[in-house]
Every structure is written in structure tokens, then in C-alpha cells.
Amino acid sequence: MVVQVTPRLRHGTKAMEGREQKVEANILLLGAENVGKSALTVRFLTRRFIGEYGDIESIYSHSDKIDGREICFNIWDSLCPQNGEDAGHISDRHLEWTDGFILVYSICDRASFNVVRRQVQCIRQAKSKLSAPVIIVGNKRDLQHRRAVSSEEGRLLALSADCGFFEISAAETYHGVLVVFHELLDLIRETRTPKKGAAGFRGIVRSMSAVFGRKRTE
Ligand SMILES: Nc1nc2c(ncn2[C@@H]2O[C@H](COP(=O)(O)OP(=O)(O)O)[C@@H](O)[C@H]2O)c(=O)[nH]1
Numbered sequence: 069m070v071v072q073v074t075p076r077l078r079h080g081t082k083a084m085e086g087r088e089q090k091v092e093a094n095i096l097l098l099g100a101e102n103v104g105k106s107a108l109t110v111r112f113l114t115r116r117f118i119g120e121y122g123d124i125e126s127i128y129s130h131s132d133k134i135d136g137r138e139i140c141f142n143i144w145d146s147l148c149p150q151n152g153e154d155a156g157h158i159s160d161r162h163l164e165w166t167d168g169f170i171l172v173y174s175i176c177d178r179a180s181f182n183v184v185r186r187q188v189q190c191i192r193q194a195k196s197k198l199s200a201p202v203i204i205v206g207n208k209r210d211l212q213h214r215r216a217v218s219s220e221e222g223r224l225l226a227l228s229a230d231c232g233f234f235e236i237s238a239a240e241t242y243h244g245v246l247v248v249f250h251e252l253l254d255l256i257r258e259t260r261t262p263k264k265g266a267a268g269f270r271g272i273v274r275s276m277s278a279v280f281g282r283k284r285t286e
């Protein structure tokens with residue numbers, strides 16, 4: 069199951085259709101160690117969950133066709149400082165590179181939720197990223213018996229900082245991971261579309277059927 073909060077109403081996407089041919093999006097995955105950043109990345113790239121990933125920081129490029137349009141995802145699977153004063157700090161190098169953020173915590177690990185909280189603040193305080201698209205992901209939803217962070221807390225954090233929110237299990241399903249990346253892509257494309265007055269709504273909570281009802285892949 070996926071729990072989602074969408075930060076703003078979509079606008080402009082339809083108007084872009086037919087005009088735009090190739091889209092490139094730089095996506096940065098952040099979060100504490102061991103929350104499943106690499107698992108999410110590898111799931112998206114290969115559809116597989118392989119279990120152990122090692123501590124490697126990599127940028128992957130992945131091309132796909134969505135709604136007939138060529139999309140190139142550049143995905144930076146990061147290793148962030150975990151302890152001390154630097155925990156949750158995001159470097160300028162990361163901030164400058166990315167078009168949108170996926171902030172991952174484990175629903176079984178409260179400390180990892182706190183890291184995401186600090187990272188959200190860090191992003192929203194960075195001048196260039198005040199309104200950058202951010203999706204918060206509570207991963208390891210399959211481990212309900214070890215849950216330490218409620219869905220409500222995740223959803224509230226997302227609402228307070230105008231972020232999207234999903235709870236997923238990279239271990240259990242590919243589809244939840246796909247929805248996260250595609251939703252962020254949509255938000256990135258919106259930020260590139262000139263806005264005509266509409267401020268949009270915050271915190272629109274959509275149902276599962278709305279999430280899965282959209283046919284996004286070919
Ligand atoms: N049960 C469960 N384990 C997961 C899930 N996602 C990742 N893991 C495991 O959590 C550990 C850390 O994952 P990894 O992707 O390396 O985390 P990273 O340090 O954030 O990149 C690995 O043992 C994964 O197999 C999930 O959704 N459910």
C-alpha cells in the first residue's frame with residue numbers, strides 16, 4: 069500500500085504535451101544510513117530487490133519513455149554524514165546538482181525520521197531550493213511489527229514543508245517505488261512550466277485508486 073500526500077495541484081502538464089520532446093531530471097536521494105536509498109534506486113532501475121547493496125555513492129542514468137516522451141533520469145544515490153553536527157546536513161554540491169529530492173527514512177527507525185526532518189529544513193532554508201520539489205518516503209512498510217514512526221507523523225511533516233509523502237516497501241513492491249519517481253518527475257516538470265496565476269492547493273490527499281489508476285508506463 070502507498071500513502072500519499074501531493075503538495076500542490078498539477079498545472080501546466082497538459083499544456084506541455086506535444087511541445088516538449090526530451091526531459092532530463094536530476095534526482096537526489098537523501099536520508100540516514102540503512103533506510104533503503106540504494107534499494108529504492110536499484111528497484112527503480114532494475115525492478116529487482118537484491119537485499120544487500122554496500123556503501124557505494126553513485127549517479128545512475130536511466131532513460132525511459134513516459135506518455136510517449138523520452139525521459140532521462142539522473143539519480144544520485146548519496147551517502148550522507150550520519151553522526152554528530154553534520155547529520156542531516158546537505159552539501160552545496162548536492163543542492164546545486166539536483167532538480168528534486170527524495171528523502172528516505174525507515175518507518176522502523178525514529179532517528180532516520182529525525183534526519184529527514186533536518187534535511188527538509190536544510191532544503192527549505194537554501195535560497196535556490198526554497199520551493200524545489202521534495203518527496204518524503206517512509207520505507208520498509210512491510211515491517212509493521214517494528215514500526216516506530218506513524219504514517220500520520222510522516223504525512224504531517226510533508227504537509228508542513230509542502231512535500232509529497234509516500235509510505236512504501238522497496239522490498240515488497242516495484243510499483244510503489246515507480247510511483248515515487250514518477251510523481252517527483254511530474255513535480256520537477258511543473259516547476260519548469262511558467263505558472264499563470266494559479267497558486268495551487270497544499271496537501272491534497274489522494275486515494276490509492278487515484279495513485280494506481282493513472283497509466284504512466286508503456
Ligand atoms: N524489510 C525491508 N528491508 C529493506 C527495505 N528496503 C531496504 N531494506 C534493507 O535495508 C538494508 C539497507 O538498505 P540500503 O538500500 O543499503 O540502505 P541505504 O544505506 O539507505 O542505501 C538492506 O539490508 C536492505 O535489504 C524494505 O522495504 N523492507
Ligand SMILES: [Mg+2]
Pocket residue numbers: 105106107121122123124145146
Ligand atoms: Mg546505500
